[in-house]
Amino acid sequence: MSLRFSVVATIVGALLLVDATAAAAAPEVREPHGGSPVTWESAVDSSRFGRTSTNDGTRALATAVRTKKKTHTVQVVVATPKNMSKKRVKKMVRDTDVDRLLSRTSSYWSKQSRGKVTFVRSGKIHRINTGDGACRTTQQVLKQVKRGGAKHYGKGWYSAKNRGPDRRAHLVVLYPYGKGDYAGGSRYGKTCAGKVGLASMPSKAGRDSPGGWAFSLFGGPDGLRSTNRWNHRQYDKGVATLAHELAHNLGLEHSGVGWCRGKNDGGFRSSRCGAAEGLDPLDLMGAEFAAQGIPSLSGAHKRRLGVLPKSEQRFVGAKGGNRTVLLTARHRDTKRPTLVRARDPRTGEVYFIELRSNEPGVRYPYTPLPYRASSDYTVRYGITVSRMAGSRSTWAYPGEHLVVPMGRESTRRSTMREGQTFTTRSGGMKIKVVNVGKGMKNAKLRITFP
Structure with missing residues (x-):
């Protein structure tokens, strides 16, 4: 089966905060377009690329075959940003935090879909080193996605015809926020240059979608220091971000x-x-x-x-x-x-x-x-x-x-x-x-x- 995938990006809605900020961030208005869609996301590369995949026989996704049709499986990777140790990241994004994130995301989608779409983790949570650990551009994010996916599907999975996320399956790469990056913080929007998520999108929308991959910010040092980390936006906001990115995997545009x-x-x-x-x-x-x-x-x-x-x-x-x-x-x-x-x-x-x-x-x-x-x-x-x-x-x-x-x-x-x-x-x-x-x-x- 041939699928066309697209890269879809989301950014922090800083223009929604207050009138003065919003006025300065007003989008550029463009006329109805011809060959390429209009966009106001100047800080984000929302370019599209082609890919073909049969998505069959993936050894890491046997769980997807056995689940009910409404259930989507999620393979998780936690990335290590630059100047952070894997040991520290493991404290900021614990396995229990990942499962709570997926549980809350699944509950949201179950409510929105009347129980027709739910998400459950499949396989081990892998943790990867990401070289320079950058996420400022689409290509830098894709580099991490490719490295993370290799943990579940083997090397070369991204361009292979028979490997990668299967139908109703999703690769999720989680990336922690940096210090001070949260609403009201001194470095708000700095971790990935204002990007909070990136995801692939199939050519056809539906609850029984071909699946895909998603990159999402989640957790961080400021939330770790709070009495209840889930009261902090570095953790709590991750649910909305992941729910949004998984929607792109289901084929939804902005x-x-x-x-x-x-x-x-x-x-x-x-x-x-x-x-x-x-x-x-x-x-x-x-x-x-x-x-x-x-x-x-x-x-x-x-x-x-x-x-x-x-x-x-x-x-x-x-x-x-x-x-x-x-x-x-x-x-x-x-x-x-x-x-x-x-x-x-x-x-x-x-x-x-x-x-x-x-x-x-x-x-x-x-x-x-x-x-x-x-x-x-x-x-x-x-x-x-x-x-x-x-x-x-x-x-x-x-x-x-x-x-x-x-x-x-x-x-x-x-x-x-x-x-x-x-x-x-x-x-x-x-x-x-x-x-x-x-x-x-x-x-x-x-x-x-x-």
């Missing part, structure tokens, strides 16, 4: 915003849109690193993986005529629609509608919502309209999830207020927020086809 130019017409209508990758702090696949706890996965991504129950989905198209639709908050388990798909009859484009509200266990300690996520738009809870880029997309990576539309001229927000109307670019469909219930638990929408 969640960001459709950056649109146009006048503020009050109806959220714009004629020119590009993409700002990753700039959605309320989604696991966005820049959620300002959060404590892990935000939910968007309904569009859940649907793409095949883990969103049909009872939580509602489709609205022109054939059914104008429609009033009830929507419940995306994190609530009510067996009512949490995701509405609405199709513009003039273009065939599908829009996703969600209600995002405050989730138990998730908060943003640096600033309350709503807040400025950049100099151009405000993030807040409420009704979002988004799109998922198709396989032939030239305006974003195929599979990228984008809240639309927003931009400098239109003074967009991430959500629509009660009474506001979203009009698609063709004018073929309008989505009106009739009302939002108390506590943002439910909402009523009116979708019309002029």
Whole structure:
């Protein structure tokens, strides 16, 4: 079986911390692209590379064959940074810490997928020396991934056709933070030049994915000195990072915003849109690193993986005529629609509608919502309209999830207020927020086809 793998990178969402910082870190807005996708991650090399693999008969992955289809196995490697001894790293990232990390990551995914995706460690935790131990560039990370994978699959596994992570299997390379590198620390974002994770991505998304490899920061000396290391962000934040990177292994792209130019017409209508990758702090696949706890996965991504129950989905198209639709908050388990798909009859484009509200266990300690996520738009809870880029997309990576539309001229927000109307670019469909219930638990929408 031939698979196309991609390298996907995530960076610390420093632009989410405060208004002044965010304004300075506003992404560069680019026009809809042709040959190469647009990106705002200037600090990260998100280049793509090809690889083929049959992924069969790997001796290290016999466990994967025996597990239930919903279970994914994880082979773990702990890397040794420069100027740290393996003995010290073993104290910072204990085997028990690794198992707790995987347990919490698995619990998150089990909840998000209704038990359809879980993760369990397979085989011994290996610890490697990494030469200069650098992780500033993609190539430096790949060097460590290749060394780590050799412990599980043998030398040459990275380019081999019959070795490497099998279906529903993942190689995870964990790398400790350096001293002072944590939110509020003097060296915040310095360990890997602001990168917190890197992962491979198969050509097709799904809960029964071909698997892949992931590099993730986890643990460090500052957390080691705390009374309870898991109260420290060098440990606690590792769960969100690993959950995000494993999602790339399942085939998910980032969640960001459709950056649109146009006048503020009050109806959220714009004629020119590009993409700002990753700039959605309320989604696991966005820049959620300002959060404590892990935000939910968007309904569009859940649907793409095949883990969103049909009872939580509602489709609205022109054939059914104008429609009033009830929507419940995306994190609530009510067996009512949490995701509405609405199709513009003039273009065939599908829009996703969600209600995002405050989730138990998730908060943003640096600033309350709503807040400025950049100099151009405000993030807040409420009704979002988004799109998922198709396989032939030239305006974003195929599979990228984008809240639309927003931009400098239109003074967009991430959500629509009660009474506001979203009009698609063709004018073929309008989505009106009739009302939002108390506590943002439910909402009523009116979708019309002029």
